[in-house]
Amino acid sequence: MPSRKALVRRPGPRLTEGLLTHLERTPVDAGLALAQWESYTAALREHGWETTEVAPADDCPDAVFVEDPVVMFRDVALIARSGAASRRPETAAVEEALSALGCRIERVTGPGTLDGGDVLKVGDTVYAGQGGRTNAEGLRQLRAAFEPLGARVVAVPVSRALHLKSAVTALPDGTVIGYAPLVDDPSLFPRFLSVPEEGGSHVVLLGDGKLLLAASAPRSADVFAGLGLEPVPVDIGEFEKLEGCVTCLSVRLRDLRA
Numbered sequence: 619m620p621s622r623k624a625l626v627r628r629p630g631p632r633l634t635e636g637l638l639t640h641l642e643r644t645p646v647d648a649g650l651a652l653a654q655w656e657s658y659t660a661a662l663r664e665h666g667w668e669t670t671e672v673a674p675a676d677d678c679p680d681a682v683f684v685e686d687p688v689v690m691f692r693d694v695a696l697i698a699r700s701g702a703a704s705r706r707p708e709t710a711a712v713e714e715a716l717s718a719l720g721c722r723i724e725r726v727t728g729p730g731t732l733d734g735g736d737v738l739k740v741g742d743t744v745y746a747g748q749g750g751r752t753n754a755e756g757l758r759q760l761r762a763a764f765e766p767l768g769a770r771v772v773a774v775p776v777s778r779a780l781h782l783k784s785a786v787t788a789l790p791d792g793t794v795i796g797y798a799p800l801v802d803d804p805s806l807f808p809r810f811l812s813v814p815e816e817g818g819s820h821v822v823l824l825g826d827g828k829l830l831l832a833a834s835a836p837r838s839a840d841v842f843a844g845l846g847l848e849p850v851p852v853d854i855g856e857f858e859k860l861e862g863c864v865t866c867l868s869v870r871l872r873d874l875r876a
């Protein structure tokens with residue numbers, strides 16, 4: 619029976635200083651962001667995911683984007699080493715939380731860099747974005763950690779978005795979805811579906827055909843509903859101003875050993 623736990627991390631006091639790469643800074647309302655985070659984590663729980671909070675990293679503005687400090691494959695947690703040096707102190711408490719949950723821990727070491735947001739798993743295929751935050755050495759270490767476990771790692775160039783998963787994610791049947799202007803090369807994916815909004819390219823699979831996605835993507839939600847899926851919209855507008863999306867606010871742990 620697959621596990622249904624999800625790591626999350628509460629927004630910290632410096633959230634509004636989060637890094638920006640592709641967007642101009644616009645004011646972030648910290649109170650509203652907290653309310654949106656509470657609704658996001660409540661939606662996970664309502665759909666059967668038990669949430670575990672990673673201890674705060676209050677000096678790290680981007681710590682709420684808990685997907686980036688780790689990549690999971692089966693019960694192995696590969697602790698990442700961000701291409702953004704200011705994000706590296708986020709990993710310590712993530713490692714502690716995963717270790718306490720019984721995960722085996724591996725670590726990306728320098729000069730390798732890797733952000734969890736650059737890794738999209740579709741079954742045993744692991745698409746790894748190489749761009750601003752993940753370098754060739756990080757990719758090499760990802761292969762070394764996961765290929766012995768049965769992963770097939772496919773490198774994907776990322777030049778138009780912060781992370782691979784800022785550009786593409788996947789539906790339950792494995793179809794990769796993306797907002798075409800942000801995808802370097804859709805032909806790298808066996809099946810690609812273009813969605814009408816940037817926010818529509820990020821979905822978190824909740825199980826039973828349900829997809830968590832941003833409320834900013836209603837037309838994409840209609841596309842998914844037309845495919846027989848059930849969109850679950852959540853407003854994450856304050857995090858979108860910081861180049862965050864639904865995927866980066868949690869790490870689902872589906873293969874923990876009992």
Ligand SMILES: NC(=O)NCCC[C@H](N)C(=O)O
Pocket residue numbers: 636637638639680683685686702705734735736780781783784860861862863865866
């Ligand atoms: N996986 C993700 O897409 N993470 C979003 C991180 C946003 C944050 N402001 C950053 O630039 O690192």
